[in-house]
Amino acid sequence: MDPVYYKILHVFSxxxxxxxxxxxxxxxxxxxxxxxxxxxxxxxxxxxxSGFAMLAKLYGGHLQGWMVVxxxxxxxFVSLVGIAYRRPHLRGTLSLIGFSALLIALVMVYAxxx
Numbered sequence: 791m792d793p794v795y796y797k798i799l800h801v802f803s804x805x806x807x808x809x810x811x812x813x814x815x816x817x818x819x820x821x822x823x824x825x826x827x828x829x830x831x832x833x834x835x836x837x838x839x840s841g842f843a844m845l846a847k848l849y850g851g852h853l854q855g856w857m858v859v860x861x862x863x864x865x866x867f868v869s870l871v872g873i874a875y876r877r878p879h880l881r882g883t884l885s886l887i888g889f890s891a892l893l894i895a896l897v898m899v900y901a902x903x904x
Contacts, residue, residue, distance in 0.1 A: 791843075791847075793843075793844055793847045793848055796840045796841075796843045796844045796847065797840075797844060799836060799840040800837055800840040800841055800844065803833045803834070803836040803837035803840065804833075804837055806829065806830075806833040807830055807833040807834055807837060807867070807868070808867075808888075808892065810826055810829050810830045810833065810871070811830060811867065811870055811871050811874075811888060812885070812888070813826070814826050814830075814871050814874045814875065815870075815874050815881045815884060815885050815888070816881075818874050818875050818878040818881070820875070823875050826871060826875075827871060827872065827875075830868070830871045834864070834868045837864065838864070841860075841861075841864075845857065854902070854904060855903075855904020856898040856899070856901075856902045856903060856904045857898075858904075859894065859895075859898050859904065860895045860898045860899065863891040863892070863894050863895035863898070864891075864895065866887065866891045867888055867891040867892065867895075870884050870887065870888050
């Protein structure tokens with residue numbers, strides 16, 4: 791399959807994951823927890839699969855330093871939704887961590903410093 795399709799799926803999954811994560815920060819009520827965790831879980835899984843598919847297609851499966859940092863940012867960002875429902879008083883801090891993880895991942899993709 792053409793890597794363009796993987797990129798589209800990767801970015802779309804990122805948009806869905808980001809939107810639902812920050813929606814959970816805005817309103818962490820128990821009634822929305824199940825749906826939010828399902829949607830963010832599926833988006834995170836699609837993002838991971840499409841990312842590794844691009845890794846295989848474009849880089850022959852060889853990990854570079856910026857990819858490891860990006861995966862750490864992905865892991866940090868994905869875990870924020872569950873924390874938002876368990877600790878709603880930390881929404882401000884979690885939002886800052888989320889924005890930081892997104893910014894670092896974005897810098898890694900375009901600057902590729904490692």
